[in-house]
Each structure stands twice: as structure tokens, then as C-alpha cells.
Amino acid sequence: LEDNRGLVVVLFCLPASFIFDVCLRFRNWVIRYLFSAPHQHNERVRTIQAAVRKWNDLPTENRRPMCTSRPNWLSLSTTFFQKKDCHQITVSLFDILNLDEENMIVKVEPMVSVRDVTDYLITRGYALAVTLEIGDATCGGLAMAVGMTTYSHKVGLYQEAVVSYDVVTADGSLIHVERDNEHEDLFSCLPWSHGTLGFLVALELKIIKVKPYIHLQYIPVKGKKNYCDKMRLLSGALDKLATTPDYLEATVFSKDEAVIMVGNFSYADKPGEMGKVNNVARWYKPWFYKHVETFLRTGGGDEYIPLQQYLLRHNRAIFWVVEAMIPFGNHPIFRALLGWLCPPKPAFLKFTTTPGVRAMTFTRQVFQDIVLPMTVLEKSIDIAEDLFDTYPILIYPCRIYDHGVNSGQLRPPREDQMCPGANYGMFYDLGVYGVPGKVKRKERYDSVKAMRSMESFIRQHGGYSFLYADIFMTKEEFHEMFDLTLYEQCRVKYGAVGAFPHLYDKVKPEINVFEVGRTWAETN
Structure with a gap:
């Protein structure tokens, strides 16, 4: 199967994932156009509030931490959080609620996809200020996690484009969260929280005027x-007044x-x-x-x-990940005949991933997005080659703002990382996706050791790992990379302790990465 993976993917995964995706889109269409409408938003939110209050009425010993009932395989995260151990609340919110052209804001429900909101906005001459390149990503998922794009050197991370959040808290209350209202602390901590502070039921996002x-x-x-x-x-890392292009990226081929x-x-x-x-x-x-x-x-x-x-x-091509699945996928004949089936749908790939496959792929590939300051760009290229030996590598410049005490989980840029005269530092996303060179050459490769070395480099230079991908840190190392001071205060203030999983427990791999790495190294 491994030696002929491309044929397996083409003969089974591509057609099956295509059918799977058609059914999923039809399901979402039925929900959106037959059973849902923007004017019903408040009613749907009240249903979620009632479900949370019902959880509160349970005996204390019967209360398990809450999470959404959305299946793991529908998320773009590489991990499989064990939702079976949680009390699941149904959050089916798929509507675009309002377009405010005067204030340049679009209001959406959290499960609106990037593809859906992009289709909606572009026909009206707008786009999200931060538009992820993967159409299946959801607006709410990006808001509770993180996202960036090639416009981020002008705007920053996805969270900088969020105007407000509507959140159902642990006691069933609905609160409107903005940067400058009484919930400013929660506004700062919802990004990177991965749904561990409350249920997101709506958000307002900045939009920009565009040309075709x-x-x-x-x-x-x-x-x-x-x-x-x-x-x-x-x-603009060297001069905040410099004229910068609308979009900027680099692909490193060696x-x-x-x-x-x-x-x-x-x-x-x-x-x-x-x-x-x-x-x-x-x-x-x-x-x-x-x-x-x-x-x-x-x-x-x-x-x-x-x-x-x-x-x-x-x-x-999911950047260049599909090449590892279908080595001949870019051949003109394949593209002409079967290119319309690509890519294999991430939801289907996760849906069909067994624990054994998960453990195997975990040790034989790398899929990481890493935020680092521009001051160490050369060093990061060197260490990525030493540890992973895979190309291409992605570089997206991005502002990281210093919000002081309201910086949330992200530590503010260090003084030497700030852009001269600005309140932000220019960082970048280092995207490393693919099969490490040693694996391709069938040489001994310790994925855990490699990633822990990279994470040590990230912490040393004040960077961050995107938490949708596998992390290899202990809890102590996680606290060193991220500042959870305000997050822990919000957990207490908004009743999230015991009501929602802790951030580290939510994002850590569901498998014992150290044990899998040790076993793989011993047997290979």
C-alpha cells in the first residue's frame, strides 16, 4: 500500500472523497436553505443556551467538560480530540448574517466556510481582510484558532480582523465581546483558545474593497x-512607512x-x-x-x-501535500482526465484515518506552520533543512502586534523584533509540509526528536507553533511558549474551569507522541 499509495488514492480516495464532499455540501445546503435563515439566528442561539443551561442542571458528578458535537473529521486540525469524553452541544450555525458596507464589516455564523464567504463577498466587490487559502476552513474555526494570509503583512493574524464575537458562556449567558467593552479580556483570549472558553455563535469580520x-x-x-x-x-519590516504590495509571499525551493x-x-x-x-x-x-x-x-x-x-x-494541491499522496498528480494527462477530482478532501481523509494509520503518518511526514520573527528567517531555513530536509517551504510575512496586557496567549514581540517606530513586529509563517528527506531515502528518522528540536528553536526566538498541527511539547514547555496568565484568569471569570477542556488538553495529540516516536525509532 505504501509503495503504491498514488494508485490507491486515485482509485479509491479521490472518487470516494468527491462523493463524500458532494453529500456534505448537499447536507450543508439543506441546512442553510431549508432549515435555516439569518432571521432565525437568535432562535438558534437560544437553543444552544438552553442546552448549556441543561448541562448546568446536571449533578456535579455527571458534568463532563463541554465541546461542540461537530465531528473531529470535519475540522482541519491534524489531531483527533477525544470528544467522546465530553458533553457535546450541537452548534449548527451556517449563515452569513449581515454585510455592513458603511463600516466594512461582515457578520457571520461560525460554521460559514472560507469558500462560502469569499463567494458572497467577491461578487459585491469585497473580500475578508484575512482569507485563508483552504476553502473548507470555517470562519469560526479560524477565529478560535489562528489564520494568516499573504495580506497579513498589512493586517496581521486573522484575530486582528475580528471586530467582535458573540459567545455563549459556561452558565448559558450570551455576551457580546469587543476590544473596548467590559469583556476586553475575553476578546484578547478567544483567539488561540480552540473553543475552551465558550461557544462562539457569531462574529464580525473586517472586509476590504477589492478589484477583480x-x-x-x-x-x-x-x-x-x-x-x-x-x-x-x-x-515593511525595515520601515513602517514603506509602500508594500497588497499580497506578498515566497516559496523556497531549495x-x-x-x-x-x-x-x-x-x-x-x-x-x-x-x-x-x-x-x-x-x-x-x-x-x-x-x-x-x-x-x-x-x-x-x-x-x-x-x-x-x-x-x-x-x-x-493543498499547497504541495497532494504530491506525497499522488506523485503523478501534476502530470498533464492526469490533470486533464482526473484533475477535477482533486484534492482529496481533508474531511474524508480524517474520516477514514485509523489509529494505526495515524501513528504511521505521524512518524513519516511533517505538517507544521510556525510563526517566527523576521530577524531569524535565515536561521529557520537552515534548521528546517537540517531537521526535515523537505522542500518547498512557505513564507508568509505577518504583523504581530504588541497589545500589552491584552495580548492574550501570544507574548508581545521582543524589543529587538519590533519594526522601527511601530507597535508591531514583522514575523512570518514558516510552512513546512511533506515527507522528510530521510523517510524518502528510507533512512532512520526520529520525528519526535526533530520536532522537539524545532519547538526548542521556536521558544528560544519568541515564536509560536500553530496549534492545529501536532505539538510535541510538555505542559511546562507549552507554558513557556504561550503566556496563559490572562487565559487562566478568563477561565475563572467566565466559569470555563470544569465546563470546558483546558487549552493544552484540547490541542495536544490524542496519541502519546513520545511513546510512538520511541517505538518507531526502536523498530526502524
Whole structure:
């Protein structure tokens, strides 16, 4: 099965996950258009409140921590939190509630997907300020966890684009949470909380005015220092007053080769521009990162991409993860005949993951997003190669703001990491996805040791691990990376202690990572 994984995925996983996805979308459509409507939002919230109050009426010894009843396999997290050990509350909230064009805000329920809200906004000339590239991600999931995009060098993390949260707390109360109201402490701690402080039932998100196309320039750069310096310059890390592009990212194909992508909104209506339009999201087109790689040979170039296709450009190949599943997936014949089936749906892959498969994949691949300060960009490339030896690597610049005592779980940037004269530091997402080189070469590889070494590097330099992926930290190390002072205070103030799982318990892998790593190392 391992040696012929591509055939297994094509013959079974692709058609099965396609059917699975069609059924799932039909289910969501039925819920949204037949059994749901924006004007019914308050009624649906009252149902959730009643369910929480019913939990409060249980004898103390019968109260298990609460969580949503949404199955694990529907989330994009790589972990499988054991919901069977919790009291599950149904939260079926799929509607876009309101578009406030005057204040540039859209109000949505938490289970609205990135694809749905993007479709809704773009036809009206808007987009979310932070739009994740994976269409199946939900607005609420990103709000309670974290997200960033290639616009984040202007805005910051997803949480910076949240205007307000509506939350049902442990006693069944509904509270409106904003940065400057009496719940400012909770506003700071809901991001990165992963649903451990209350049930999110609505949120307001900042939107931006857009144009129908992105003019994308591809700039190949040789030399690690050269592309790192250029990313710092283009992102505004060196000067807060610098003019920065609308979108900015880099794909590193080797330690000494990268392609930097600079994107700006455009109408593509001038002579010659329409001839450069590239519909990169069409099923028969090369995977986006493979298309980007061609500019290493051609010496750069530019084109115009329809905005919606640009925003979801990495969706078909899940960045470059699909290549590990279907090595021939980018072949022109495969794309022409079966490209419309890609990608295998994350929900289906999780739905069909057995404990044995989970343990095996855990030791044979890496899937990590890491936030680090721009000051250590070169060092992080080196350590990622030493520990994982897999390319490409993703770089998204992102502001991390210093909110002082209201910084929540994120420790404020250190003084030497701040942008001159600004209240933020320029960090970046280092995306490392794929099969480590040693695994490909069938050499001995200790995934636990590698990830613990990377996490040590992250803590040393004031960075953060995205918590949707597996973490390899002890609880003490977790507290060193994240500041849980205000979080713990909110747990007490809003009655979350005993009512919801603790953050560390919610995000730690459901398997014993140290035992799995030790066993794998001994037997391989």
C-alpha cells in the first residue's frame, strides 16, 4: 500500500472523497436553505443556551467538560480530540448574517466556510481582510484558532480582523465581546483558545474593497540572504512607512533558490493585460507551486489572476501535500482526465484515518506552520533543512502586534523584533509540509526528536507553533511558549474551569507522541 499509495488514492480516495464532499455540501445546503435563515439566528442561539443551561442542571458528578458535537473529521486540525469524553452541544450555525458596507464589516455564523464567504463577498466587490487559502476552513474555526494570509503583512493574524464575537458562556449567558467593552479580556483570549472558553455563535469580520484581478509578479532570487533581505524589505519590516504590495509571499525551493510573489489589485482592463490572464485554479492547470517553480528557469514574469482563484490558489494541491499522496498528480494527462477530482478532501481523509494509520503518518511526514520573527528567517531555513530536509517551504510575512496586557496567549514581540517606530513586529509563517528527506531515502528518522528540536528553536526566538498541527511539547514547555496568565484568569471569570477542556488538553495529540516516536525509532 505504501509503495503504491498514488494508485490507491486515485482509485479509491479521490472518487470516494468527491462523493463524500458532494453529500456534505448537499447536507450543508439543506441546512442553510431549508432549515435555516439569518432571521432565525437568535432562535438558534437560544437553543444552544438552553442546552448549556441543561448541562448546568446536571449533578456535579455527571458534568463532563463541554465541546461542540461537530465531528473531529470535519475540522482541519491534524489531531483527533477525544470528544467522546465530553458533553457535546450541537452548534449548527451556517449563515452569513449581515454585510455592513458603511463600516466594512461582515457578520457571520461560525460554521460559514472560507469558500462560502469569499463567494458572497467577491461578487459585491469585497473580500475578508484575512482569507485563508483552504476553502473548507470555517470562519469560526479560524477565529478560535489562528489564520494568516499573504495580506497579513498589512493586517496581521486573522484575530486582528475580528471586530467582535458573540459567545455563549459556561452558565448559558450570551455576551457580546469587543476590544473596548467590559469583556476586553475575553476578546484578547478567544483567539488561540480552540473553543475552551465558550461557544462562539457569531462574529464580525473586517472586509476590504477589492478589484477583480491580482497582478502577480514572480521574482526568482538566488542566495538565501538575498531572498531573506528582499522579503524583509518588501514586507515593511525595515520601515513602517514603506509602500508594500497588497499580497506578498515566497516559496523556497531549495536553501539557495526562492520565488517571491508580489501581488496588487488590478482591473486588468488595459491593452495587453487581458492577454496575461491566467486561470490558475482550473482543474487542468498545473498545481500552483509547480507553476511558480517554472519562473526559476524563465527568470521571472507577471500575470493577472482572477481574485477568487488567487485567494484559493493552493486549494487543489493543498499547497504541495497532494504530491506525497499522488506523485503523478501534476502530470498533464492526469490533470486533464482526473484533475477535477482533486484534492482529496481533508474531511474524508480524517474520516477514514485509523489509529494505526495515524501513528504511521505521524512518524513519516511533517505538517507544521510556525510563526517566527523576521530577524531569524535565515536561521529557520537552515534548521528546517537540517531537521526535515523537505522542500518547498512557505513564507508568509505577518504583523504581530504588541497589545500589552491584552495580548492574550501570544507574548508581545521582543524589543529587538519590533519594526522601527511601530507597535508591531514583522514575523512570518514558516510552512513546512511533506515527507522528510530521510523517510524518502528510507533512512532512520526520529520525528519526535526533530520536532522537539524545532519547538526548542521556536521558544528560544519568541515564536509560536500553530496549534492545529501536532505539538510535541510538555505542559511546562507549552507554558513557556504561550503566556496563559490572562487565559487562566478568563477561565475563572467566565466559569470555563470544569465546563470546558483546558487549552493544552484540547490541542495536544490524542496519541502519546513520545511513546510512538520511541517505538518507531526502536523498530526502524
